[in-house]
Amino acid sequence: xxxxLGVGGSDLSxxxxxxxIERAREAGDxxxxxxxxxxxxxxxxxxxxxxxxxxxxxTGFEAEIRRLSGDPGSRLVDVAESEGFDRIVLGSGExxxxxxxxxxxxxxxxxxxxxxxxxxxx
Amino acid sequence: xxxxxxxxxxxxxxxxxxxxxxxxxRSIQLRCxxxxxxxxxxxxxxxxxxADRAQGIPPARETAIxxxxxxxxxTDRHNVxxxxxxxxxxxxxxxxxxxxxxxxxxxxxxxxxxAGIGTELVETLLGHGQSEGIEQVWLTVERWNDPAIALYRxxxxxxxxxxxxxxxxxxxxx
Numbered sequence: 001x002x003x004x005l006g007v008g009g010s011d012l013s014x015x016x017x018x019x020x021i022e023r024a025r026e027a028g029d030x031x032x033x034x035x036x037x038x039x040x041x042x043x044x045x046x047x048x049x050x051x052x053x054x055x056x057x058x059t060g061f062e063a064e065i066r067r068l069s070g071d072p073g074s075r076l077v078d079v080a081e082s083e084g085f086d087r088i089v090l091g092s093g094e095x096x097x098x099x100x101x102x103x104x105x106x107x108x109x110x111x112x113x114x115x116x117x118x119x120x121x122x
Numbered sequence: 123x124x125x126x127x128x129x130x131x132x133x134x135x136x137x138x139x140x141x142x143x144x145x146x147x148r149s150i151q152l153r154c155x156x157x158x159x160x161x162x163x164x165x166x167x168x169x170x171x172x173a174d175r176a177q178g179i180p181p182a183r184e185t186a187i188x189x190x191x192x193x194x195x196x197t198d199r200h201n202v203x204x205x206x207x208x209x210x211x212x213x214x215x216x217x218x219x220x221x222x223x224x225x226x227x228x229x230x231x232x233x234x235x236x237a238g239i240g241t242e243l244v245e246t247l248l249g250h251g252q253s254e255g256i257e258q259v260w261l262t263v264e265r266w267n268d269p270a271i272a273l274y275r276x277x278x279x280x281x282x283x284x285x286x287x288x289x290x291x292x293x294x295x296x
Contacts, residue, residue: 093178098217098225099190100262101178102288 002030004085006068006076007052008106009043016091016121017052021061031063034079036072036106073109080116088114093122125223125282127258127292132278135249135295138202144237148206152246155201155213163191163203166210171232176264177288180229193217200254202247204230204239212239214247216259223258223292224251240270244277248295257296262288 005020007013017033024031033052037045045067052065068075080088092107101122103111111118139153155163167180167187175182181190194215195201204212214228226247230240251259261279263270265287274291283290 095178096225096262097219098215098227099179099181099193100176100225100227100288102262103286105286108287 001027001086002032002084003087003089004076004080005031005033005063005089006036006072006106006110007033007048007091008036008072009048009051010091010094010104012091012093012122014051014055014091016089017055019121020089021056021059021063024063025061031061032085033063033065034068034076035065036068036075073106073113076106076110077113077115080114085116087117087119089119089121091121093120125221125258125260125290125292127223127260127282127294128280129294131257131294131296132248135245135252137249137253138246140242140246142238142242144234144239144242146237148234148237150211150239150242151205152202152242153205154250155195155203157195159201159203159210160191160195162210163195163213164188166213166231167191167229169231170229174229174232174235176267176270177262179227200224200247200250200256202243202250204234204243206234212243214243216247216251216256219260223260224256226259226261240273241277244273248277248293252295255296258292258294260290260292262290265289 007017035045035049090107092104093101095101142150144150164187170180181187198218200216202214203210211234212230216224216226218224228240228243279291279293282292
């Protein structure tokens with residue numbers, strides 16, 4: 001299976017990276033990490049990409065890293081569709097001060113619009 | 123993130139303690155709650171119908187309920203509970219955000235829903251908030267939860283953001 005993982009720099013997006021690596025190892029999945037910036041945290045795309053690179057190096061897992069420009073949600077859906085990915089993986093679902101889970105706008109868009117199955121890590 | 127609140131403050135809300143009669147004729151006590159109500163609240167949340175959970179709260183497992191209540195009953199939070207014949211049947215809470223506002227949530231056991239207790243709980247909590255000097259309160263509610271949205275609107279909340287799964291509503295108390 002070829003998995004497209006979106007990483008925007010939130011804590012949950014790095015957790016999704018770790019879980020995707022672990023799962024891909026067991027299942028023999030191929031993974032492409034799509035890095036986007038400026039939406040979830042103050043971290044720019046370069047910083048996010050750097051951290052993804054480090055994480056991949058630490059775990060010795062090989063995956064293509066790719067930068068997405070433009071609206072992250074629609075770009076993820078686009079790329080997954082036009083390049084024949086089997087699944088999109090995303091981390092989302094921050095908790096409010098009171099403990100309510102709130103999906104980010106990117107995850108919401110992807111869940112509603114993707115033509116592939118979507119795995120939400122939260 | 124800057125939240126939007128209505129320009130005009132809502133009216134005055136009744137402060138606890140209060141006693142009201144619900145639409146089923148039951149006598150309901152409304153009062154402030156604190157850490158000493160922890161055990162009773164845990165018992166109430168253990169009875170909570172999973173179908174009535176919203177956005178992940180209240181949590182399902184007892185250990186998670188305990189951890190969640192620790193946050194909810196911490197200092198600087200404001201809590202009002204509803205009880206009937208000594209048993210807790212509802213709970214409303216205000217938890218401060220990082221931005222001078224308070225997030226509100228309410229919970230009513232399913233056997234006590236649809237009898238006006240939720241409205242009384244919210245109004246009484248807002249009355250308590252007013253006496254504590256709280257000015258801005260917001261909440262999120264699932265967009266398809268029409269009864270809850272109608273309740274909040276009746277109390278005076280206005281929709282501040284409706285572009286997401288969760289609709290955000292806000293009220294100004296002063």
